Amino acid sequence: TYLFTSDALLHVASGIQSQLTSRDFDFIPEVPRSEKFPYRHLGQACFVVELDDREYRGKLGGQGSFDCTKCDPPVPLSLKNKQLILQHNGAHILFDPSINRSDQPCGLCLRPFPRCNFVLTTGQGTDSARQVNWKLSTCLRQLQFSMAAAMKWSLKSPCTNYLIFCPLRCGLVIWTYNIEAHYRSPRHGLTSLTNTPIPYAMTAQEHACMMEIYQNRRVQPQPRNFKQKSRPPLITSDRHSTLLAMRTLETEDPAIPDIDLSRLRPSETEDSESSTSNSLDSDNNQAPNSEDDSEMPQRGRRATRRVVLDSESEDEFGDDWMEYSGPTEAERAQLVPTLAEDDIDREIMNSAAPGLDHSTPASPPAPAAPNSPAPAVDGETVAASASNPPPAPPSAVPPPVVAVSAPLIPPTQTGRPQRNKKKDRKGESCCDCGVVVTDAAKTDMTRTVECTKAGCETGWYHVECVEIDRPRKVWVCKSCGGRKRARR
16 A cells, blocks of 8 residues: 555545546546545545636636537536437537538538548548547547447437538548538539449438437436435535645644754864854854855855764863864874875875885885984084074974885876787797798788788698688688678
């Protein structure tokens, strides 16, 4: 089973409702009400599709029926029974004096040809009837009716007005009640229909039934009274209606506690300068005077700050962490790690270069004291002058570099790979016959031939062994997939 929230189901129902067209209402199934359908919550039906716009409601509300334009007063025709619509319009075509049959009116909307044109397609299956292609047809009443049911005559359904192709193969689709008018139209211009193939002929019984339908066209059939079980009225839930799908409800959740922003402070891991600039930025609500910060959005600069909830008391460092400048010289000396074997190899790869003396390991010189004499250079002693003070010690002691006599690793080739040139096969090659092909024999193309396939193990062959009629510059042996070409 799947669990969905009420909001998600309401949005899905609203999305399906917005995509419905007038033709889709004919395919909506009718399901009888039961204990499990529709879904109820606290005795009220949920997820009811309702319309809020009056204009849209009137547009879809009238899709269950439409009024006949030829009847006065208008007669409503239900869309649920397509055969009744064909009977009503067929009676107008046959007996209504206001309709000119030479105009070949449509059996669904009564508009003349060619304003209303149809295109037929072959149905699925061997015995299936033809179907209407509504994408290419121009009828206003796009009603899905059964062509096979319209062909059959019965007392309950006497109308046999359906669509057929023209028997004279003019390429048009016509109604069977308009076949005689189509033959007399300017397209064919036939005056006599004696020798004309007419696949359809109305019987006298059908003519009498259609006349009765035309005379009683304003009489609406009365629904039959069935004994219905007493049911309570269906009450819908307003909280689960699609009218709420597109509305924004501003509610406050009491489960989310309020956070006091005054108790927020910068994290201990951030730098003092960045925390000070961020605090000034939040107080003054101004961007810092930096080119990078000016281009960065305001929200992006604020997102880089990390804040934590302040505890009841100050941390153990207090304000001393703001003035901390780093470890001392003695602490740095203790923090120098001892190089392992992997680190030594890495240092060799990074610092070793051609011409480096690998005989003795190099060690960093010890820093001289301020009052100690300078080391001897070329046998002379240079005294330190008071006017030239010694340089300040470095901020960090560099790790010692140990030079070990090891072969240098050649640098890897970077960039576009180059195609390797084909190497000449020098030396002696042994043919399949077992005789060695010498270098002197390779120069004579009438006696030897070379396989030009890259990676050939043999390379050179005797012309007699491979049965070649003439010397060739490009040739592939059988071992490398070579074969004779078929003559055209």
